[in-house]
Amino acid sequence: MIEVHNLSKRYGEKLAVDDVSFTVQPGIVTGFLGPNGAGKSTTMRMIAGLDRPTSGEVIVNGQDYRASKAPMAELGVLLEAKAVHTGRSARNHLLALAYTNGVSADRVDDVIDMVGLHDVAAKRAGGFSLGMGQRLGVASALLGRPRTVVLDEPANGLDPEGVMWMREMLKDLAAQGHTVFVSSHLMSEMAQTATRLVVIGRGRLIADTTVAGFVALAGGHTVIVRTSEPARLSALLAGPDITLTPEGSDALIVDGLTTHQIGTAAGAAGIPLFELANQHTSLEEAFMEMTHDAVEYHATADVAVAS
Ligand SMILES: Nc1ncnc2c1ncn2[C@@H]1O[C@H](COP(=O)(O)OP(=O)(O)OP(=O)(O)O)[C@@H](O)[C@H]1O
Ligand SMILES: [Mg+2]
Structure with a gap:
């Protein structure tokens, strides 16, 4: 020990x-x-x-x-x-x-x-x-x-x-x-x-x-939901402690709701869903999330390659 x-x-x-x-x-x-x-x-x-x-x-x-x-x-x-x-x-x-x-x-x-x-x-x-x-x-x-x-x-x-x-x-x-x-x-x-x-x-x-x-601690998991009506679905799901992040033209990443809650709400509003799945946070993602403010040596995006 x-x-x-x-x-x-x-x-x-x-x-x-x-x-x-x-x-x-x-x-x-x-x-x-x-x-x-x-x-x-x-x-x-x-x-x-x-x-x-x-x-x-x-x-x-x-x-x-x-x-x-x-x-x-x-x-x-x-x-x-x-x-x-x-x-x-x-x-x-x-x-x-x-x-x-x-x-x-x-x-x-x-x-x-x-x-x-x-x-x-x-x-x-x-x-x-x-x-x-x-x-x-x-x-x-x-x-x-x-x-x-x-x-x-x-x-x-x-x-x-x-x-x-x-x-x-x-x-x-x-x-x-x-x-x-x-x-x-x-x-x-x-x-x-x-x-x-x-x-x-x-x-x-x-x-x-x-x-x-x-x-x-880092958020656990999010849900990906794919639909023909992302804007309507987004307005429907919005609420306190819920994060909605658009992904491409037809998907949302939802943090704060279960697949069950999303599916029920979309069904009641007649919004078609093409995909509804849990996305588990990897340890790597959790590490990035939890240590971001503590990173001292951020890489810069520009890399000069000597010619
Ligand atoms: N002998 C030393 N003299 C002065 N500063 C030191 C010395 N050893 C470590 N440090 C400083 O203490 C801090 C912690 O260093 P440490 O090597 O413990 O980090 P680390 O978590 O092992 O990092 P890495 O993932 O890069 O191995 C750094 O800012 C480092 O520059
Ligand atoms: Mg070390």
Whole structure:
């Protein structure tokens, strides 16, 4: 379990993390979402004890994890992808880590197999591709059989097979009772992997809820209705807390009414309908909706291509 209490981190003028509190429970995968620069990596570094909070505190598995006798058995971390600058082979890199942490050599071979690096374990880790480096990072994080794992964008650089493997591995770890806290920008992946979400923007907590709860917070679902008389239907359905957005020449997106209510009203008024269907908000749409005001680095529409 990870307990984050009123955590803040200031870098000079910049308040990177601003009074954030949440709890990450064991037995499920918890996703950590937020736009670029939201403070995810900073929060994860503070959880890992690699960065000192300006204020607030983090408790991992009920204690200050650095004070633990076997820190590798408490917390496994994979922080933002950076190349392992080592002339050592992947296996020797892990063996050295195992040796200094009282972990057996058998476990090294287990994690090498788990992350699919068997064929390249004897190769120099410094020459690994981004995805192979990520796999090695995951192997390092899992080496001590940690009760809690914190992974910062672990799917970064993985091929589709690797992304699928990561998803299954995270779910397996959670099913075995581990606490799994994972950041990602891959929304469809998070929707399939995580049960709960912690969402931050500009250093502040935006939501701490289930995936379904987050989507519901962002509006949940809308209805698309296609008709030969969009203007009449629009006038008929208008009301407080109801949003009607025209879509093309013959459709409306309705927020605030059910398909049943729309169908009944249209039928009573003799307005023909060609289509009437629920549109579920995707996690990606919910994320955009909920974090829009917290996005610091908006892309501009114009892209200059050097000739
Ligand atoms: N060591 C540092 N010194 C100064 N500012 C920092 C430092 N680390 C992070 N920041 C700033 O803190 C803010 C949060 O950064 P952080 O890396 O935690 O964001 P993030 O949510 O991980 O973003 P991304 O999705 O891009 O990885 C940013 O504005 C960043 O520039
Ligand atoms: Mg980051």
